[in-house]
Amino acid sequence: MYDSKPQDGTRRKLGAFLITCLYHIDTIVATMFLTAGATKPLAQELAAGFGIEITWMNWFLGALVPGILSLIVIPLILFKIYPPEIKETPGAPSWAKEKKSEVGPMTFDEKNMSWIFILAIILWISGQFIALSAVTVALIAISLLLILKILAWNDITQEKGAWNTLIWFAILVMMAGQLNELGFISWFSEAIASAVTGWSWVAIFITLCLAFFYSHYFFASLTAHVTAMYPAFLGVALASGTPPLFAALMLAYVTNICGATTHYASGPAAVLFGEGYVTQKEWWKICFIMGLVYLFIWLVIGSAWLGFIGFM
Secondary structure, eight states, X not given: OOOOOTTTTOGGGTHHHHHHHHHHHHHHHHHHOTTXXXXXXXXXXXXXXXXXXXXXXXHHHHHHHHHHHHHHHHHHHHHHHSOOSOOOOTTHXXXXXXXXXXXXXXXXXXXXXXXXXXXXXXXXXXXXXXXXXHHHHHHHHHHHHHHTTSSOHHHHHTOHHHHHHHHHHHHHHHHHHHHHHTTHHHHHHHHHHHHTTTOXXXXXXXXXXXXXXXXXXXXXXXXXXXXXXXXXXXXXXXXXXXXXXXXXXXXXXXXXXXXSSOTTSSXXXXXXXXXXXXXXXXXXXXXXXXXXXXXXXXXXXXXXXHHHTTOO
């Protein structure tokens, strides 16, 4: 609409800012919900191996304050460090109304899908009270979509990305479980714990979070990163005396905000970087600055919030 394109040198007019803002907002929103990506249920499953119960609700409550604060400051900081050339968009509301009129009113199937989505959210929130796992709720929602013929079975089978995630997710969980059963996690935890003997659990845990965050520069997958390091780091944290639920949640949050590092840090990063609006140098520089902001918000303010609601 504002003629900002990556091909003709006009990317900084508006597109580069919007793409960058979109990615960082997406990273935080995905961090706030247990069901917002494969890495969250994976961390939940790995934490359960240590006897720590992570639910949809305690995940959301723990992420609520640092998440909302992050969503408020992200556009403000990006507007300062990476401002668009166009700073006012008075035509956006009329353009949105025009596009909405082109789409037309919601269809019967769209209305049905909306209430199924709302039902899934309600069941995810209340799952711990009615003994329904997040996976069971997802299966209920998919079943309703099939029964009401909103989706056909061919729609399900053709989702290659979803099936690929399902298969690899199962393999990664199995591998992490085997590492635990074979004693690697306990051995690694004890080795690290002995190296930091005399440190307070606070110092140890901060070091673990920083190491986890910056080690993501060496990973091109959040899921692989969680599988490889989350159980080991959680084991070290618990061995140092870190409160269990606090350690499991905070490390899990860090495994998601570390997506704000490189242009290959996650699936959305690769897609948005591929649009060509942001150069690699700009991406890394901006993400480094935002990473410092996230670490302060989530480790400092987030820790205080978790302590306030009794998770520490």
